[in-house]
Amino acid sequence: MVGTKVRERPDTGQDVLVAPPTEVAAARATGDDDFEALESIISARHLDFFYGKEQALFDNNLEIKKNRVTAVIGPSGCGKSTHIRTYNRIYELYRDHKATGEVIFDGRNVLAPGTDLLDLRRRMGMIFQKPSPFPMTVFDNVAYGLRQHYRLSRSELADRVEDALKRSALWDEVKHKLGEPGVALSGGQQQRLCIARCIATEPDVVLMDEPASAIDPVATSKIEELMESLKENYTIVIVTHNMQQAARVSDYTAFFYEGHIVEFGPTTQIFSNPQQKQTEDYITGRFS
Amino acid sequence: MSAPQSGERRPATPSLALAALRPRSHGRRKALDAFIKGFAYVAATVGIAVMLLIVYEVVRRGAATIDWGFFTELPPVVGEEGGGLGNALLGTLVITAVAAALALPVGFLGGVWLAEFGRNGRIATGVRMVANVNMGIPSIVVGVFIFALLVKPLQHYSGVAGSIALAFIMLPVMARTTEDMLNLVPNELRESALAMGVPRWRVTLGVIIRAARSGLITGAVLATVRVAGETAPLLFTALSSPYWLNSLFGPEGFFGGPTANLTKTVYDFSGMPYARMQELAWGGALVIIAAVLGLNVLMRLVFQRGKEW
Ligand SMILES: Nc1ncnc2c1ncn2[C@@H]1O[C@H](COP(=O)(O)OP(=O)(O)O)[C@@H](O)[C@H]1O
Numbered sequence A: 001m002v003g004t005k006v007r008e009r010p011d012t013g014q015d016v017l018v019a020p021p022t023e024v025a026a027a028r029a030t031g032d033d034d035f036e037a038l039e040s041i042i043s044a045r046h047l048d049f050f051y052g053k054e055q056a057l058f059d060n061n062l063e064i065k066k067n068r069v070t071a072v073i074g075p076s077g078c079g080k081s082t083h084i085r086t087y088n089r090i091y092e093l094y095r096d097h098k099a100t101g102e103v104i105f106d107g108r109n110v111l112a113p114g115t116d117l118l119d120l121r122r123r124m125g126m127i128f129q130k131p132s133p134f135p136m137t138v139f140d141n142v143a144y145g146l147r148q149h150y151r152l153s154r155s156e157l158a159d160r161v162e163d164a165l166k167r168s169a170l171w172d173e174v175k176h177k178l179g180e181p182g183v184a185l186s187g188g189q190q191q192r193l194c195i196a197r198c199i200a201t202e203p204d205v206v207l208m209d210e211p212a213s214a215i216d217p218v219a220t221s222k223i224e225e226l227m228e229s230l231k232e233n234y235t236i237v238i239v240t241h242n243m244q245q246a247a248r249v250s251d252y253t254a255f256f257y258e259g260h261i262v263e264f265g266p267t268t269q270i271f272s273n274p275q276q277k278q279t280e281d282y283i284t285g286r287f288s
Numbered sequence B: 001m002s003a004p005q006s007g008e009r010r011p012a013t014p015s016l017a018l019a020a021l022r023p024r025s026h027g028r029r030k031a032l033d034a035f036i037k038g039f040a041y042v043a044a045t046v047g048i049a050v051m052l053l054i055v056y057e058v059v060r061r062g063a064a065t066i067d068w069g070f071f072t073e074l075p076p077v078v079g080e081e082g083g084g085l086g087n088a089l090l091g092t093l094v095i096t097a098v099a100a101a102l103a104l105p106v107g108f109l110g111g112v113w114l115a116e117f118g119r120n121g122r123i124a125t126g127v128r129m130v131a132n133v134n135m136g137i138p139s140i141v142v143g144v145f146i147f148a149l150l151v152k153p154l155q156h157y158s159g160v161a162g163s164i165a166l167a168f169i170m171l172p173v174m175a176r177t178t179e180d181m182l183n184l185v186p187n188e189l190r191e192s193a194l195a196m197g198v199p200r201w202r203v204t205l206g207v208i209i210r211a212a213r214s215g216l217i218t219g220a221v222l223a224t225v226r227v228a229g230e231t232a233p234l235l236f237t238a239l240s241s242p243y244w245l246n247s248l249f250g251p252e253g254f255f256g257g258p259t260a261n262l263t264k265t266v267y268d269f270s271g272m273p274y275a276r277m278q279e280l281a282w283g284g285a286l287v288i289i290a291a292v293l294g295l296n297v298l299m300r301l302v303f304q305r306g307k308e309w
C-alpha cells in the first residue's frame, strides 16, 4: 500500500499498515461530526438480497448521512454493488433478483410497492464502473435526464448542460465538441460525462459504483477532486476497493465482508483504529 | 473466497517437493495445426471459387442482355426478338416492398419485445421457439400454405398472396435478428439509462434501439433482399404474368391476379427452347445476383464503423 505507514498490532505484534493521519485529516473537513445528530438521508434496515436462491446480503443496516461522503469498501464479491443497487432498485431489471427489508429514503421505504421509481431515480443518481455514454451527442447525453424530468426552454437547457459540464470539470475539454458523439471521448472524459449527465438533474444522492476503477490515474484524480466539490451539495455513496481513495474522499466508511456489514464508522476511525479484526485485516492489505 | 486465518500467510514457495516441469513436444501439435489450417484454407477457397464461378457465368451470359429496354419493356412474344423483363422487375419490387411493409414492423416490434420485455419468460420462450421453427420451414411449404389459405378460397393467384408468403418468411427472421442485435447492447447501458429515472419504453426507444441501429437496419435490408430472391413461395401465389402490373385490382392487378416477378420469370424462361427467352432469363438472374450482392456489400461499407455505444 502506497502512502501508508506502519504501526505494530498490539495483540500479535505484527506490522500493520495504516493510512497516514495527515492524509486522512486533510480530507476530513467534517471530522468532528456528531454522527447521531446528523440527518440520515438513507437508512438500510435488515436488508437482505437474493440472486435467485443465492443470498448475497445478510441483515445490512446502514445510515447514509446527508451531505456526507460514505465509502463502501470490502473485498470483491462481498456485496458492495449489490447493496447500493438496492437504493435505486436498479436490480429490478433482472427477474430473479430480490431485496427484502427496508431502505428508507426521505422517510419512505423505497422497497415497498407503489414507489415512484422514476422520481426515486431522479433523486438518486448512479455512476457505474464502466463509463456508459448514450449513443448520442455530448450535449444530448447531458440533456437526456433534463429533458425527461423538466420543462425547459432551449436556452435554459443549454445553460443547464453547460453548468453540469463545468461542475464535472469537463466543460473546457468538450465545449467545442458538444455535437460530437459521447462515445468519441476518452474513457476518463466519458466517466465525467456520465457524472455531468447525472448531476444535471440535481439529484439529492449520487451513488457511485467504483467510478474510477476502469479509467486512468489522471482521470481518477480529476474525479476525486470532483467528488470533493460535489459533496457540498450532494450526498455521495461511493463503492471503491481502493482504500486510499476511500480514506481520501469519505467521511464515513462501511466495511463489507461476505454480504455482512462488519463495521461502520467515521473513516478516520475505520482506518486508524478499526474495531473488528476482519476490518483491520482488510485495510492492512492482508487479504483482498 | 475463504476467510483469512489469523497470522497465516500463503507460503511463497510450494511446500511439496514437485518434480521439475518438462516441456511438451511441439511437433505433433504443430502438424495438427498445419493440417487444420490447410483444411480451412481449402474449404474457404472452394466456397469462394464456387461463388465466383456462378457470378462469372451469370455475368458472361447475362451482361449482353442488359440494356435500357431490358428494364422498360415487356417480354417478347414467344419466338420474337427484343423485349425485356420490365414487368417482372416492377412486380418483384412491388411484391417485395409490400412484404417488407407487412413483416418488418411486426418482426421488429416482436424482436424488441423478446429482447427487452419478454426475455426469459415463458411466453417469450414459446414465441422464440415458434420463430425458430418457422425459419426452418422450407419456403415452398410456405408457398403451398398461403395457396391453401388464400389462393384456393379466393379462386385466383395474386401478387398480394406472394407478398404475404414472403412476409411470412421475413417475419421470424426480422424478429430474431432484432432480438440478437438488441442483446448485443450491453446491460450497463440499460442500467445507466434506467438509473436516470427514465421509463423502460423510452430507454428502449431512445437509447437501446439507437445503440443497435446499424445492426437493425442491416438486418432489415438483408431480410428483405433475401426474400426478394425467393422463387418457391411465389410458384403457388403470385405465379407469373406476361403483362404489366397496371392496376391494384382487376385480372392482372396486384390483388386481383397473377403478378409478374423476376424469379418465377427466370425460372420459366430458362426452360424455354427459345434463345431470346434464355438470354432474358440470364439477364434476370444477373439483376437478382447484383442486387443481393450489391446491397450486402453496401450494408457492410456503410455500417463498417460498427460499435456505436
Ligand atoms: N447477477 C448476479 N447473479 C448471481 N450472483 C451474483 C450476481 N451479481 C453478483 N452476484 C454475487 O453476489 C455477491 C456480491 O456481488 P457484488 O455485489 O457484485 O460484489 P462487489 O460489488 O462487492 O464486488 C458475489 O458473491 C457475486 O458472485
Ligand SMILES: [Mg+2]
Pocket (backbone or CB within 6 Å): A080, A081, A082, A209, A210
Ligand atoms: Mg462491484
